[in-house]
Amino acid sequence: xxxxxxxxxxxxxPDEMEKRREIEKxxxxxxxxxxxxxxxxxxxxxxxxxxxxxxxxxxxxxxxFEDKSGRKLALRPELTAPVMRMFANECSVMPRPLRFYYFxxxxxxxxxxxxxxxxxWQFGVELIGSDxxxxxxxxxxxxxxxxxxxxxxxxxxxxxxxILRSLLSPLxxxxxxxxxxxxxxxxxxxxxxxxxxxxxDGEMRExxxxxxxxxxxxxxxxxxxxIMDYDFERLEKLSSILRETEVKFExxxxxARGLDYYTGVVFECYAEGLGAQKQxxxxxxxxxxxxxxxxxxxxxxxxxxxxxxxxxxxISPKSERTVxxxxxxGLEGHAFRIADKLRAEGVRTVVDVMERSLKKQMSFxxxxxxxxxxxxxxxxxxxxxxxxxxxxxxxxILLTEKEAIRFLxx
Ligand code: HAM
Numbered sequence: 001x002x003x004x005x006x007x008x009x010x011x012x013x014p015d016e017m018e019k020r021r022e023i024e025k026x027x028x029x030x031x032x033x034x035x036x037x038x039x040x041x042x043x044x045x046x047x048x049x050x051x052x053x054x055x056x057x058x059x060x061x062x063x064x065f066e067d068k069s070g071r072k073l074a075l076r077p078e079l080t081a082p083v084m085r086m087f088a089n090e091c092s093v094m095p096r097p098l099r100f101y102y103f104x105x106x107x108x109x110x111x112x113x114x115x116x117x118x119x120x121w122q123f124g125v126e127l128i129g130s131d132x133x134x135x136x137x138x139x140x141x142x143x144x145x146x147x148x149x150x151x152x153x154x155x156x157x158x159x160x161x162x163i164l165r166s167l168l169s170p171l172x173x174x175x176x177x178x179x180x181x182x183x184x185x186x187x188x189x190x191x192x193x194x195x196x197x198x199x200x201d202g203e204m205r206e207x208x209x210x211x212x213x214x215x216x217x218x219x220x221x222x223x224x225x226x227i228m229d230y231d232f233e234r235l236e237k238l239s240s241i242l243r244e245t246e247v248k249f250e251x252x253x254x255x256a257r258g259l260d261y262y263t264g265v266v267f268e269c270y271a272e273g274l275g276a277q278k279q280x281x282x283x284x285x286x287x288x289x290x291x292x293x294x295x296x297x298x299x300x301x302x303x304x305x306x307x308x309x310x311x312x313x314x315i316s317p318k319s320e321r322t323v324x325x326x327x328x329x330g331l332e333g334h335a336f337r338i339a340d341k342l343r344a345e346g347v348r349t350v351v352d353v354m355e356r357s358l359k360k361q362m363s364f365x366x367x368x369x370x371x372x373x374x375x376x377x378x379x380x381x382x383x384x385x386x387x388x389x390x391x392x393x394x395x396x397i398l399l400t401e402k403e404a405i406r407f408l409x410x
Contacts, residue, residue: 008110008118020310022317023150024103027123027304030146034138036101036125041082043105047072049081052291055260057181061108063118075107080261080301081288083126088294096129103306115277115308124283124303131298133234136265136285137241143281143302144247147269150313154271154280156248157215159255160235161262161284167211167228171200177260183212184256212254220251238265261286267302273312280308322368323349323408326361327376334376338386338401345409365391372408 005011012020028038051059054077063075076082079102091098103123110116125142127135140158147154164183168176175198182191195205210227214220218239221232235251242249249267257266266284274280283302290296323342327335335351342349350370352361358375365373375387375396386404389396399407 006118008112008116010117010119016310018317019313019315020306022315023310023313024123024306026149026315027146027306028101028103030149031101031123031125031142034099034142034145036099036142039083039086039100039102040104041076041079041086041102044073044075045082045085047074049085049292050074050077052081053261053288054078054081055177055181055258057184057258058108061110063107063109076104077108078106078259078303079104079122079124080126080259080286080303081292083301084128084288084294084299085292087126087128087297088289088292091128092294097135098128099125100128101125113275113277115274115305115311117307121306122303123306124301126299126301128289128299129297130300133237133265134241135298135300136234136238137245139283139300139302140238140242140249140265140267141245141247143267143269143283143304144249146304147271147281147309150309150315152271152280152309152312153273154269155250156267156269157250157252157255158235158238158242158265158267159252160232160264161255161257161266162234162264163211163224163228163230163232163253164208164256166230167208171198171204175200179208180256180260181258183254184258212256214251214253216250218251220253224253234264257282257284261288263287263298265300269304271308271312274308277305277308280305280312320348321371321408323347323372323374324361324365324368324370325349325351325374325376326358326365327352328358328378329355331376331378331381334381338374338376338405341401341405342408345405347409374404374408 047064050062058077062077065073067073083100105119105121107119109118112118127139144156164180168179182194207227211224214224221236224232255266255268262284264285268279269281270278271280281302281304285300287296287298325335325339339349339351362373370391373389373391375389380386384400385398386401387396387398388404
């Protein structure tokens with residue numbers, strides 16, 4: 001019986017896993033350099049955690065199930081809500097601000113396509129407890145530094161959902177969040193149709209379109225000031241800090257984000273080479289703690305779509321030296337002993353477990369691209385020697401066991 005893996009999920013073979021781990025390692029290193037520490041939360045949570053504030057889009061896409069006691073649970077579609085639940089429950093006495101990062105799988109029942117999966121990984125951070133533009137600046141800078149360090153060609157765009165929310169507030173919550181969702185999807189036609197059908201007046205429609213079309217450098221803020229009355233200081237202060245750090249970005253007042261919990265600055269990064277699913281990072285400031293029984297706590301964070309980044313990232317992990325031990329029949333004990341010593345010295349060492357002939361062990365060593373093969377034959381063993389063959393140059397030397405270990409570990 002052949003069983004396929006579920007739609008929208010993937011298997012990762014060793015070459016790919018090595019690349020993924022290398023990318024993950026680099027992300028962790030940068031986040032840790034900024035003072036962030038890793039946390040982990042459960043793979044599934046009570047359904048309400050996500051229905052309270054994440055927004056209809058996410059709720060529709062969730063993997064929901066009932067456990068044997070009839071509890072309604074959901075596989076996490078993201079980690080911001082879980083992290084804030086954890087914060088509200090366990091972190092009340094920790095000094096502010098808190099800097100957390102995570103690397104975890106998420107689940108969304110979306111239509112699979114290139115860059116969009118039903119199980120995918122996020123590398124994210126949450127900076128908890130600051131209401132300052134400096135917190136926004138740090139988080140944006142961290143996302144930028146991570147993507148930049150991976151040699152990815154990407155664009156960073158920064159907006160502010162408070163602007164859109166204040167503009168839409170006369171329309172009421174329901175209409176405002178529907179409009180935000182259409183803006184987030186980039187569905188202009190749908191947006192126009194909806195606003196017309198919902199009876200949004202012509203002037204309002206034009207103002208909304210004019211704001212969401214504003215994209216570019218800080219001149220955009222002056223243009224926005226002409227269109228609406230709003231305090232743009234937050235975006236101005238953030239822009240000025242980021243300019244000092246040489247982060248390249250554009251302002252885009254049309255960023256609405258697909259999740260409902262954002263309150264202020266929001267940002268997204270888009271990479272070339274991914275087609276429609278080009279958003280490799282999304283984040284912004286939000287308040288969720290008070291919804292989960294904690295104190296009102298302004299926070300800001302982002303999540304990088306790890307799989308999308310892996311798709312466009314060209315780095316290849318440094319391959320470690322591999323040694324194969326090939327032995328004559330009856331000398332397997334020697335092979336195991338030398339292999340064990342080499343591993344203790346940190347050398348990746350592989351022994352035969354197929355009881356193959358020496359010739360076949362040698363071909364296997366070439367097939368797996370071993371750097372060296374240690375050949376253990378009866379004559380050599382008698383003299384206390386082993387042959388070490390360089391698989392690239394085909395050169396072979398005879399060494400004592402000790403010398404061979406020193407040579408291969410060097
Ligand atoms: P999000 O924009 O929903 O934000 O997801 C973050 C990133 O995850 C996206 O930019 C995208 O790269 C990746 N992603 C989303 N869905 C999929 C999928 N089906 N397949 C592959 N990659 C996907 C959040 O989840 C927020 N929690 C981010 C955040 C953290 N905001 C504040 N703190």
